[in-house]
Amino acid sequence: MTRMPLPDIKNSIDRVIHAVEGRYTQGLSPASLTLAFMDWLIHTAHSPGKLSEMRENFLRKYSAFGLWSMRAAFDPELKPFITPLPGDRRFSDAAWQRFPYNVMAQGFLLQEQWWHYATTGIPGVADHHENVVSFAARQWLDVLSPTNYPATNPLVIEKAMNTGGQSLFQGMQNLLEDIQHNLLGDADTQTSEFRVGENLACTPGKVVFRNRLIELIQYSPTTDKVSAEPILITPAWIMKYYILDLSEHNSMVKYLVDKGHTVFMISWHNPTARDRDMGMSDYLRRGVMDALQAINHIVPEQKVHLVGYCLGGTLASIAASAMARDNDDRLKSLTLFTAQTDFTEAGELMLFIDESQLSYMEDIMWDKGYLDTQQMAGAFTLLRSYDLIWSRIISEYLLGETPRMNDLMAWNADSTRMPYKMHSEYLRKLFLHNDLASGRFRVGDRPVSLRDIRVPVFCVATQKDHVAPWRSVYKINDLMNTEVTFVLTSGGHNAGIVSEPGHPRRSYQMGVQTAEDKHIPADDWPLRHESKDGSWWEPWSDWLKSHSSGSTTPPSLGNADAGYPVMGPAPGTFVFEN
Template sequence: MTRMSVPNVKNSIDRAIHAVEGRMTNGLSPASIMVAYFDWLVHMAHSPGKVSEMSENFARKTVDFNIWAARATMDPDLPDFIQPLPEDRRFRSEEWKKFPFNVIAQGFLLKEQWWHYATMGIPGVSKHHESMVHFGARQWLDIISPTNFFATNPHVLKTTVEQSGQNLVKGAENFWNEVMRNIVDQHNAADSEYSVGKNLAVTKGKVVYRNRLVELIQYEPTTKKVDAEPVLIVPAWIMKYYILDLSQYNSLVKYLVDKGHTVFMISWHNPTAQDRDLDMEDYVIQGVMESLKAVTTIVPDQKVHGVGYCLGGTLLTIAAAAMARNEDDRFKTITLFTTQTDFSEAGELMLFIDESQISYMEDMMWDQGYLDTKQMSGAFQLLRSFDLVWSKMVSEYLLGEQPRVNDLMSWNADATRMPYKMHTQYLRRLFLDNDLAARRFEVGGKPISVSDIRTPMFAVATGKDHVAPWKSVYKIHQLVDTDVTFVLTNGGHNAGIVNEPGHPRRHYQIGTKLDNDKFVPPAEWAERHPVIDGSWWEPWEAWLTEHSSGKVTPPQVGTKGGDYDPICDAPGTYVFED
C-alpha cells in the first residue's frame, strides 16, 4: 500500500507546485516556452550560413537606413524606407511623417523586419516552436514600440502641449482607478450604463427548462405567423449567451423574432469547483440534447434549425454527428458561426496548446476545479496585444481619455469559467489530437463522423478572426457530405457576428458548395465570390426561410402544465452567475 501511494503523493506535490506557479505566469508553461527557445537557439548555433546571412542583412540594411535617415531630416516628402503592413495602424497619422518621428518609426519597423527574419526559416526548428519564438519576439517588440512612450509619440506630445499637461493628470487618475478596480476585482465603473436585464438581453421570453448545466429560454413571438421550424441557438460555454441578444438595435435574437422565427436560446451555467467533473459528453447530452428534446416537445412534429456559435458550434456539430449515426433527423438545418471542426490549422491560439502547456493547465485546473476567467483572457489579450493592451494604455494613461465602453465591451468583461474535466478533454481531444476531424471522437462510447451529417449547413467566418481563422472554419467543406453555404464577412471573432443590417462599413462574400461539387481551396473561393455591401444576417435569414416548410400560428411559450412550464422571465438566472 505504501509503495503504491508514493507516486500519488509525488504527483500531488508536482501539481501543487505547478498550480501556484501558474498563477504567476498567467497559465503559461515555463517549460513549453523554454523548450521552444532552446530549439531555436540550438539550431541557430548550428546554422552558420543563416547567421552569416543575417549579419550581412543587418549590416546592409543599417547602412541603407542611415543614408535614408540623413535625407529624411531635409526632405519631409521622402518615401518611407519600410512600408508598414496593411493592418498596422500605429504610424498612419501625419505626425509620424515629420522629423524626428519619421526616423523613429522607420527605425522601429526595421527592427521588426529584422526580428521576423531572425526568428523564421531556421533549418531544423519545429514549426510550433518557430511560431512560439516569432510570437514572443512580436510581443517584446509591441512593448517597446515608440507609440507606447511619452517622449517618442508625437500625438501624445502634441496633446500634452495643447492641454497643458492635463491629459497626464487624467491619465494618472485612470491608471489609479484601474489599479483599485483590479485590487477589489470590479468591472469598470463606466460599465454601469450597461446592465443585463436593463438594456442588455432584454428581448422578451421565458425560461422553459433548467438543469444543472443550462437554462433554455423561449422568446415570445412578435409576428402573427412564424416559420414552422423553430431555431435553437447553442452559444459557446466560454461566454455569456447575450452576445447574441445585446442592445435592441443589434440583437440577433430580436432580429430573428421580428422576422417571424420561433427562437430558443441556451444559457450556460457558470461552473464552480463543484462542477469539476463535468465532461464533454455532459455538455452534449445535458446541454444540447436535453434542450433539443424540450424544443421538439414545445413545438411538436417539427424539425429544428440548429445554430451554434464558436465552441457552441463545435458542440452542436458533435451532437448532430452523434444523432446522424443513430438516424435521428430532428435537425432541419445547421448553422455555424466562427466554428472550427478541424483543428489542424487553428491559428495563433495553438501557440498555447502543446503537451507541456496542456499538462501545466491540467495541474492548475486540478487545484481549483476550473479554468479561471483571468487565465483565459490573458491568452486572448496576448493574441491582440495592440488592440487590447497597448492602444488602451496610450489612450487612457498618456492621452487621458475616458475608458471607452460599449455593449460588446461590457459583455466581453462578463466572462465564464471552464470545468476541469471538460476543458482538459476539449483541449486534448479536439485541439491537440484533432479527434473530431479524424473520426476518433466518441459519444456514448462510439466514435462519430462529421461526414454522417446530411443536413444542409450555413457556415460563417470572419476575416480578422484570431480565435477561429476563416481558413480553418472553411475546412467544414472537406468534412461533411452535404450542401454548405459559406459566408466570409469582415470584422473579428465577435464584431463580425454582431453584424446588424445598417451597420456601417460591413460587407461579406457568400457562396454555396453543393454536395457533389468539387472542393475549391479557400484562397480561390475568396477570389471567385464578389464582395457584397451590407449584413450577412439578411441572406442567412432568407436561407432559413427557404429551408422552412411555411408559416404557422406561433406556438405557446412553454407547455402550460407539461414538463416545460415557464419557470421565470428571460434572461433567467444563470446569466447572472459570477
C-alpha cells in the same frame, strides 16, 4: 486514517507548484517556452550559413537605414524606408511622418523586420517552436515601440502641450483608478450603464427548462405567423449567451423573432469547483440534447434549425454528427458561426497548445477545478496585445482619454469559467489530436463523423478572426458530404457576427458547395465570389425560410402539461452567476 499513496502525494506536490507558478506566468508553461527557444537557439548556432546571412542582412539594412535617416531630416516628402504590414495602425497618423519621429518609427519597424527574419527559416526548427519564438519576439519588441512612451510619441506630446499637461494628469488618474479596481477586485465602473435584463439581454421571453448545466429561454413571438420549424441557438460557454441578444438595435434574437422565427436560446451555468468533473459528454447531453427534447415537447412534430456559435458551434457539429449516426432526424438544418471542426490550422491559439502546455494548464485547473476568467484572458490578450494592451495604455494613460464603453465591450467583460474535465478534453481531443475531423471523436461508445450529416449547413466565418481563422472554418467544406452555404463576412470573431442590417461598412461573400462540387482552395474562394455590401443576417434569414416547411401560429411559451412549465422571465438566473 487512510493515507494517500506516495505517488499521489508526489503528483499533488507537482500540481500545487505548477498551479501557484501559473498565477505569475499567465498560464504559460515555462517548459514549453524553454523548449521552443532552445530548439531555435541550438539550430541557429549550428547553422553558420544562416548566421552569416543574418549578419550580412543586418549590416546592409542598417547601413541603408542610416543613409535614409540623414535624408529624412531634410526631406519631408521622402518615402518610408519600410512599409508597415497591413493592419498595423501604430504609425498611421501624419505626426509620425515628421522628423525625428519618422526615424523612430522606421527604426522600430526595421527592428521588427530583422527579428522576424532571424526567428524564421532556421533549418531543423520545428514549425510549432518557430511560431512560438517568432511570436514571443514580437511581444517583446512591442514593449519597445516608440508609441508607448510619452517622450517618443508625438501625439502624446502635442496633446500635453495643448492641454497644459492636463492630459497627462488625467492619464495618471485613470491609471490609479485601474490599480484600485484591480487591488480591490471590484467591478469596473465603466460597465455600470449596461445592465443585463435592462438594456442588455432584454428581448422578452421565458425560461422553459432548467437543469444543472443550462437554462433554456423561449422568446415571445412578435408576429401573427411564424416559420414552422423553431431555432435552437447554442452559444459558446466561454462567455455569456447574450452576445446574440445585446442592445435592441443589434440583437440577433430580436431580429429573428421579428422575422417570424420561434427562437430558443441556451444560457449556460457558470461552473464552480463542484462542476470540475463535467466533460464534453455532459455539455452534449445536458446541453444540446436536453434542450432539443424540451423543444420537441413545446413545438411537437417539428424539426429544429440548430445554430451554434464558436465553441457552441463545434458542440452543435458533434451533436448533429451523433444524431446522423443514430438515424435521429430531428434536425432541419445546421448553422455555424465562427466554429472550427478541423483544428490543424487553428491560428495563433495553437501557439499555446502542445503536450507541455496542456499538462501545465491541467495542473492549474486542478488547483481550482476550473479555468478562471483571468487565465483564459491571458492568451487572448497576448494574441491581440496592441488592441488589448498597448492601445489602451496609450489612449487612457498617455493621452488621458476616458474610455467609451459599448454593449459589446460590456458583454466581453462578463466572462465565465471552464470546468476542469471539459476544457482538458476539448483541448486534447479537438485542438491537439483533431479527433473530430479525423473521425475519432467518440459520443457514447462509438466515434462520430461529420460526413454522416445530411441536413443543409450554413457556415459563417469572419475575415479578421483571431480565435477561429476563416481558412480553418472553411475546412468544413472538405469534411461534410452535404450542401454547405459558406459566408465570409467583414469584421472579427465577435463584431463580424454582431453585424445587424444598417451597420456601416459591413460586407460579405457567399457561395454554395454541394456534395458533388469540386474542391475550391481557401485562397481562391474569395476571388470567385462577389462581395456584397450589407449584413449577412438578411440572406441567412432568407435561407432559414427557404429550408422551412411553411408558417403556422406561434407555439405557446413552454408546455406545462408535458413537464416544461414557464419557470420565470428571460434572461433567467444563470446569466447573473459570477
